[in-house]
Amino acid sequence: MSESLSATVEETTGPQFSITDYPSTVSGTPSETKTISVTVANNGDTDGDCTVRIKDHNGNVVASDTKTITAGGSETYSLSITLPSETGTYTWTIEAYNVTNDTVDDTKSFTVEVSEAPTPTAKKREFPWWIIPLLLGLGYIAFSGYKGEEYEE
């Protein structure tokens, strides 16, 4: 800490947040719970609180968490989301909300793919290889009979 009557100061921007790492796609089954990781950096010149908010395709906040991020630092958020109950492909958003400045500093979108659970596949019927010698045997028998008659002169 320092002391003086006057000081030269500089304009500050306060904390400024940007989303630096997030999933591009999250896949799962209807109503399945998934955990996603979002990393936020503070590019401002002071420490600040950042709330990461996950919004679904209807704009509803489905998960959020707040952390203090030091100036020049970054934090990774771990958020649990529940996928839609209906199958389909959705676009959800991630917001970095600046608590200090009351602003949304950054927004990213990601894809949510929901599909039915895969049903067990029917066992593939094997080719009845045993039929080949059977057919060959029957053919030989038939062929032999014919020739016998043919050469018995």
Add this chain to the structure above:
Amino acid sequence: MSLSVLEIVRWTRSNDTDQIEELVLLDKRDTLFTKQTQSGETGTEYLKKVALDLVNKTASETVLYTATDGIVRDGLKIFGKNITTRRFGGYGMIGGDCDLEGDIMDLDDPSKILCLCDGASNCNLTSNVSKIYYDPISGKIITGGGAGGRWIWIIDPSDLSVVGRVSESWIRDKNGCRIEPIPRDDEKVFVIIASGTTVDTKYLRIGIVDIQDIIDNASSYPNVDDLGSWQELYTSSNYYGAGALNAKSNGKYIVMALHNGTSMLFARYDPVNNTLTELTTLVDRGPLWRGWFSTYTSEQKHIIYEEDGETVFQEISDSEANDVKSTAFWFVLLTNTSTQEVIFKGLSPDGNVIPWIEWDFENNKFRLIDFLTGNPISMDVVLLWSRLQSSLAERGTLPYIANNRASKITVSDWTNIPNPPTSNVKVLYIVPDFLGVGV
């Protein structure tokens, strides 16, 4: 608010003299720079660094430099975010490394001295320095010219070199004159020019000019009144300057020391009405926001004046205020020349604390602390802006507020440093509001 004056430390100085101990720079809570003049103008002077022991309420001196006369008188602390803190002093020196020249000294390394001269074979102190400011926009020091001085010097503090100088058309070729800038809350300065009593003609002139105009043209040694941004405000043929003008602003007025040919006097310049008013009180003053702090040694009391520099707001008896003194803002050095005891005191709003400002640039915050204990305190402060940085020194000043760049807030804990009003006005002054005067 019940104003009083509290003792901070006292010590017995190392060299006997009948002269004042002067406050060159209040650097921080535990460090002062002072100067001690020996009897008579030609006596040896001592520049000292004084370490304050705030627990035991005493101090110890270290002599940094001696010369026949002069050394440094006005102090500057270059201080701020992303700026390396440095300390300088300016004055004129007789003897020493800058004989009969003005000088700028690095107080952290007194062997680094810049001797100033206007090019004459015998400078005869025409380069004398009174007032010393830092301009963070250009990164340069801007001085005023004290008794005998006729130049505003532009100095590069990085290598302690001369960038250029600016004079005024009438005093340019005359010894024994004065020229002092007074900062404002914008990118301009008032410039006050006066002759001295050794010059035949009474001459007082006040104008206003852009700081950037001075910086840009200093290398060609122009006259300030020839610069494009010069604006003439006031002239008078009734006054000389008295010694150094030692002009100071309390935010609303500028008070300066003049001479009418018979005696010294103080006068108040009102920039709004462009008028000069002679004051009847003959005391030097430290600037408070819209007020002044001084000491009547003859009546053993401290006085807080209201903004007109004459109306007494409050008188505080002090049996120790009976000898020569040196006032800097809300601090005062009293010297008992019989015992050689020096007493450092400060103005208190409540009889318990002396307000002081602590800065935390890492977190972009400031707070008020008690100078005596370092504990945080709560108090109203006024925030003022300027392009030029002045320091807590005997010759320091507040900026004149021309653009309403002043605001008052109550500070009770760490408080965010506000953003500068413009990109070229980013020096913030934080001044305790002792008088409770509105902004």
